Amino acid sequence: MRPDPIRHILLACSSVLLVSLLASCSTTRILSKDQTRLKSNVVTVVNRKDYPDFQDPTLDNYVRQKANTYFIKTRRGGWNPFLYIANWTNGKGKGWDRFVTKLGQAPVVFDPALMLDSRDNIETHLKYIGYYGSTVKPLAEIRNKQTVVDYRVRLGRQYPIREISYEVEDPLLAEEIYRDTVNSLIKVGVPLSESLLERESERSEAYLRDIGYYEFSKNFYFFTADTVSVPGSALLKVSVRNYPRGGRPEDAVRHRRFYFGKVSVYPVSDNIRYRASISKKIPQILDTVQYEDITILYDRKRKIRPSILYKMNRIEPGDVYSSSIVNSTYQRMSNLRIYSSVSVELTKTDTNIVDCSIRLIPSKAHGYKVNLEASTNSTGLIGISPTVSYYNRNIFKGGEWLSLSVSGNFQFSVRDDTRATEFGANAGLSFPTFVFLPDRMFKNIIPRTDVELSYNYQRRPEYTRNMIGANFGWSWSSQSNKYYFKVVPLQINIVNLPVYSDAFLESLTNPFVREAYKNHFEFGLGFDIQYSSDPNVNPANSFFKADLQFDLAGNLLSAFNRFMPVDSSGFRTIWNSPYSQFVRTELSLAYTWKFGRDNKQALAVRALGGIGYAYGNSAKMPFERLFWAGGSNSLRGWTARSVGPGSSQMDETFSIPNQTGDMRLEANIEYRFPLFSIFRGAVFADWGNVWNLARTGDHESMDGGSTEDQTAEELSYFSWKNMLRTSALSAGAGLRLDLNFVVIRFDVGIKLYDPSEQRWPNIRTWFRRGGYAFQFGIGYPF
Numbered sequence: 001m002r003p004d005p006i007r008h009i010l011l012a013c014s015s016v017l018l019v020s021l022l023a024s025c026s027t028t029r030i031l032s033k034d035q036t037r038l039k040s041n042v043v044t045v046v047n048r049k050d051y052p053d054f055q056d057p058t059l060d061n062y063v064r065q066k067a068n069t070y071f072i073k074t075r076r077g078g079w080n081p082f083l084y085i086a087n088w089t090n091g092k093g094k095g096w097d098r099f100v101t102k103l104g105q106a107p108v109v110f111d112p113a114l115m116l117d118s119r120d121n122i123e124t125h126l127k128y129i130g131y132y133g134s135t136v137k138p139l140a141e142i143r144n145k146q147t148v149v150d151y152r153v154r155l156g157r158q159y160p161i162r163e164i165s166y167e168v169e170d171p172l173l174a175e176e177i178y179r180d181t182v183n184s185l186i187k188v189g190v191p192l193s194e195s196l197l198e199r200e201s202e203r204s205e206a207y208l209r210d211i212g213y214y215e216f217s218k219n220f221y222f223f224t225a226d227t228v229s230v231p232g233s234a235l236l237k238v239s240v241r242n243y244p245r246g247g248r249p250e251d252a253v254r255h256r257r258f259y260f261g262k263v264s265v266y267p268v269s270d271n272i273r274y275r276a277s278i279s280k281k282i283p284q285i286l287d288t289v290q291y292e293d294i295t296i297l298y299d300r301k302r303k304i305r306p307s308i309l310y311k312m313n314r315i316e317p318g319d320v321y322s323s324s325i326v327n328s329t330y331q332r333m334s335n336l337r338i339y340s341s342v343s344v345e346l347t348k349t350d351t352n353i354v355d356c357s358i359r360l361i362p363s364k365a366h367g368y369k370v371n372l373e374a375s376t377n378s379t380g381l382i383g384i385s386p387t388v389s390y391y392n393r394n395i396f397k398g399g400e401w402l403s404l405s406v407s408g409n410f411q412f413s414v415r416d417d418t419r420a421t422e423f424g425a426n427a428g429l430s431f432p433t434f435v436f437l438p439d440r441m442f443k444n445i446i447p448r449t450d451v452e453l454s455y456n457y458q459r460r461p462e463y464t465r466n467m468i469g470a471n472f473g474w475s476w477s478s479q480s481n482k483y484y485f486k487v488v489p490l491q492i493n494i495v496n497l498p499v500y501s502d503a504f505l506e507s508l509t510n511p512f513v514r515e516a517y518k519n520h521f522e523f524g525l526g527f528d529i530q531y532s533s534d535p536n537v538n539p540a541n542s543f544f545k546a547d548l549q550f551d552l553a554g555n556l557l558s559a560f561n562r563f564m565p566v567d568s569s570g571f572r573t574i575w576n577s578p579y580s581q582f583v584r585t586e587l588s589l590a591y592t593w594k595f596g597r598d599n600k601q602a603l604a605v606r607a608l609g610g611i612g613y614a615y616g617n618s619a620k621m622p623f624e625r626l627f628w629a630g631g632s633n634s635l636r637g638w639t640a641r642s643v644g645p646g647s648s649q650m651d652e653t654f655s656i657p658n659q660t661g662d663m664r665l666e667a668n669i670e671y672r673f674p675l676f677s678i679f680r681g682a683v684f685a686d687w688g689n690v691w692n693l694a695r696t697g698d699h700e701s702m703d704g705g706s707t708e709d710q711t712a713e714e715l716s717y718f719s720w721k722n723m724l725r726t727s728a729l730s731a732g733a734g735l736r737l738d739l740n741f742v743v744i745r746f747d748v749g750i751k752l753y754d755p756s757e758q759r760w761p762n763i764r765t766w767f768r769r770g771g772y773a774f775q776f777g778i779g780y781p782f
Contacts, residue, residue: 027068027083027107028145037107038067039077039146043122045153054155056129062121063151065114068105069595071603076148080105082596103673105596110147115140122151130193131156158191159225162233168240173213173255177240180207192234197223212257212320214346214354219244220255258321261353263294265309267360269301293317303362304338308398308432311439312336312446315356329358331444331479336399336432339363366392373632374776375639380415381656383631383639384408401430401448411656420460420656428452434474447476450486456624462654463517467624469493481535486528491553493522494577495622519577520622524553539592540599547588551625554581558616572617581617584625586610586664590782602672606782611663613693627664627690629728630657632777634666635686636749637730639773644690645716646726647755661690663718665727668782672736680736684747689727689755691718729753732772747775 028037043059045051070078086104089097119136126134133156141148164186168174185200201218208216222245226235242252287298291306294313312332314325326344333342340363346354371387389405409422433439434447454469473488496519527550534543557572557579564572571578590606614621631640642650645661666688675681694717715726734747750766753759765771 026087029087030089031107031109031145036110036142036145036147038065038110038149040067040075040148041065041118042075042148042150043153044150045155047154051155051158059122059125059153062125063118063149064121065108065111065118068108077146082601083107102597105601110140110149112140115149118149118151122153126153126156128193129195130158130191132159133157157232159227159232159234160189160191161186161236162188162230163235164188165235165237166239167237169242169252170240170255172257173208173216173240176208176211176213177204180204183207186236186238192225192227192236197221206323209321209323211322212259213255214258214321214348216255217244219246256352258348258352258354260315260317260319260321261349261355263313263315263317263356263358264297265294265313265358265360266297266299267304267309268362269299269303303365303394303397304360304399305397308336313358315358321354326356328444332446333358333360335444335446335477337363337401338365338393338399363393365394366390371778372776373778375632376774381411381413381418381639381642383411385410395429399432401428403428403430413656418461418656420458422456422458424454424456426452426454430475434476442476444479445476447474449473450475450488460654460656460658463497465495465497465623467493467495482532484528484530488526488528491522491524491526491551493622493624495520495522495624496577517623520580520618521574521577522553522580522622523557524551524555524580526551540594542591542593542595544592545588545590547586549586551582551584553583554579554617557581561617579617580614580622580625582612582614582621582625584610584612584621586627588782596673600674604668604670604672604780604782606666606668608666608668608688609664611693613662621662623660626660626662628660629664629666629688629690630773632745632747632775633781635688635728635730636684636732636747636775636781637686637751637773638728638749643728644755645692646689646718646722647758648716649756659690661716662693664688664690665723670781672780675735678738680738680743682734682736682747683732684734684749685729685731685752686749687727687729691726692716693718725758726755727753728755734775743779745775745777745780747777749773749775 028035031037041060041063043063045054048054068080068083070080072079082103082105084104085100086106088100088104091097115138119138122136123134126136135154135156137152137154139150139152141150166174166177166181168177183203185196185203190196198218201221204221205216205218220240220242222239222241224237224239226237227233229235241247241249242254243249287300287302289296289298289306291310293316294310296306296309312329314329314332319325326346330342330344333339339360341359341361343359345357345359347357349355367390369387369389369391371389373385374383376382385408387405387407389403391404392402394400395402403426405424405426407424407426409420411420412418429451431449432446433449434442435449437447450471450473452469452471454467456465456467456469458465458467470490470492471488472490473486475484475486477484497517529548531546532543533545534541557574558581561572564574567573567576567578569578573579586609588606588608590604592602592604594602610627612621612625612627628641628644629635630638630643634640635643639657641659642657644659648659650657651659666686668684668686670682670684672680672682718726729752730749731752732747732749734745736746737744750772751761751770754761761771
């Protein structure tokens with residue numbers, strides 16, 4: 001066999017690189033002779049058997065000096081490749097040193113003084129949580145210039161509460177406190193601790209302020225514990241004085257129950273004019289409107305209707321003061337999403353009256369958004385997907401959200417006249433109310449009723465498709481904004497193919513697949529549940545996201561089958577089109593781990609799975625409900641819809657790739673790192689594919705077809721046994737421009753394993769025709 005010089009060169013380069021990396025595999029090379037790296041902190045409770053119920057995962061938080069973070073963590077260390085990168089410096093301080101220093105993670109230099117401070121912190125904390133006389137002995141073990149610090153904790157004595165007595169100076173307040181003792185955290189048998197007393201005084205303060213005691217605070221609580229009279233136990237006396245801690249008995253004042261007085265709402269219409277009026281540069285001109293029992297002070301323009309402000313408000317004059325009512329009003333005003341700042345100011349105007357002033361600073365009411373995605377591959381196929389949208393958060397001066405968007409998808413080949421065009425328009429209107437349910441049922445959140453209309457036009461060489469859609473439903477977020485819910489009890493889609501090629505339908509040898517490309521009517525429901533551990537637009541720390549979608553169509557219509565006409569294929573029809581019947585669900589889980597200097601580096605992973613099944617009045621899910629892979633947010637070694645299902649070859653029926661399947665599995669990993677200025681880099685790998693589900697009748701439907709057709713169909717099916725060899729794998733690198741308000745992304749993905757060929761492409765073919773794809777997108781892929 002003739003030797004391959006390229007392979008020998010690559011092998012030699014790889015060997016040199018491997019030897020170089022092994023030679024520099026040290027996490028301490030850049031440390032001075034008298035320095036060591038803090039490898040790990042370990043907290044060991046040496047007398048845990050005496051306290052089997054001891055649980056405090058926060059002990060590590062009281063260690064002053066943290067060790068380096070790790071991808072794979074063990075009790076006494078871990079593995080982080082960026083520690084090695086930081087040690088690749090050559091000591092010259094030039095470009096290479098600056099690059100690896102920025103990319104890598106510098107070793108944490110062990111500081112003995114911080115170790116002693118950590119000891120004191122842990123001992124103080126243990127006393128705070130009720131372990132009196134605890135001791136901490138730190139032991140530093142040094143090996144190979146790496147230090148592991150073991151904080152050996154010996155828990156001190158606990159004093160269970162044996163008896164509780166109360167002394168409340170104010171008789172009216174005493175009634176409320178005694179009534180609330182059933183909810184008290186202080187109970188007989190519970191170990192005494194400063195933490196317990198602090199939490200109980202805060203809980204009681206919140207309770208009393210919620211039932212009218214506006215001026216009450218936890219500082220009116222006094223605690224006395226006797227641990228001598230009964231050895232091993234504590235006798236606790238709880239006192240509530242009429243003067244706070246640090247005050248004098250002669251200044252004592254009885255606690256009063258307060259009531260809401262005048263309620264004023266000031267919706268600012270002009271931020272600039274408002275700031276000028278605050279600085280007294282211009283006089284403030286107000287238009288006073290009395291609506292029901294609240295006073296509204298408009299300046300210049302009325303940009304919000306009085307009825308909406310009254311509806312959002314929960315504070316009513318004459319009612320007993322309640323802090324939860326004040327917080328509810330704040331949350332509801334904020335959740336309108338038309339104000340950048342909401343403040344609720346309380347002013348004591350009498351011995352037991354507080355007036356309320358609600359000031360609302362407007363945010364930007366409307367604006368435009370532009371999004372663009374593009375991809376191309378080595379075959380010369382180019383795809384461009386622009387979207388332009390307009391939003392108005394207060395279209396009818398009642399907090400209604402209007403959204404309008406126009407999108408397109410244009411695919412063409414630079415090698416021939418192949419073209420495909422897709423155009424879409426969407427209009428949505430969201431009202432700040434839950435239709436069919438009273439608003440008072442919702443305490444802090446504002447549910448919204450959503451109505452959407454959409455139109456989609458597709459023109460491909462094989463067919464032309466029109467789709468009209470309408471949705472009605474409700475959406476809301478949790479009080480923390482971590483959860484988002486959307487329920488759509490009414491989803492309607494009407495799909496019509498006015499123009500199609502007879503040769504196209506004849507080429508679809510499987511009648512089940514053929515049904516996906518016929519006129520149909522969809523009537524169903526769906527829901528969407530999203531979760532984010534950090535609801536901020538750009539989280540500063542690590543975060544987790546999850547998204548579950550579910551759709552069900554045709555079940556309600558199936559109850560009226562006997563009243564519907566039947567077409568030539570045996571399907572029930574509405575307006576001469578069969579209605580679709582299917583179930584479809586999709587789940588996405590993503591975690592982004594941020595680390596390094598100022599959390600500028602990130603490792604993001606995502607797992608995604610979806611499946612759909614047609615039954616009853618449908619032989620195949622509608623085309624628009626099928627799954628596809630590839631593109632800028634999926635398998636980036638392929639353009640959109642150009643991979644799968646399974647190990648199927650590209651369907652030559654379509655001039656432009658249109659590969660789809662009944663299910664989808666995908667996993668992605670991406671490492672993101674800073675380069676310089678606004679430029680960021682990334683390396684990534686994507687695994688997954690789409691597959692069809694084998695169903696009864698598929699093979700029979702292929703009888704009479706060619707052997708090639710039957711084989712192609714079988715290659716598209718999913719099976720656990722063949723999942724790996726029918727999956728696609730790509731990897732690549734990307735460049736990102738972080739403009740703060742938007743991230744512009746350029747990626748190049750290489751096919752590492754192509755399921756249609758069921759082999760690993762040789763490295764020499766990566767950049768040949770069909771071996772790679774360029775991707776362009778706005779924002780991160782996940």
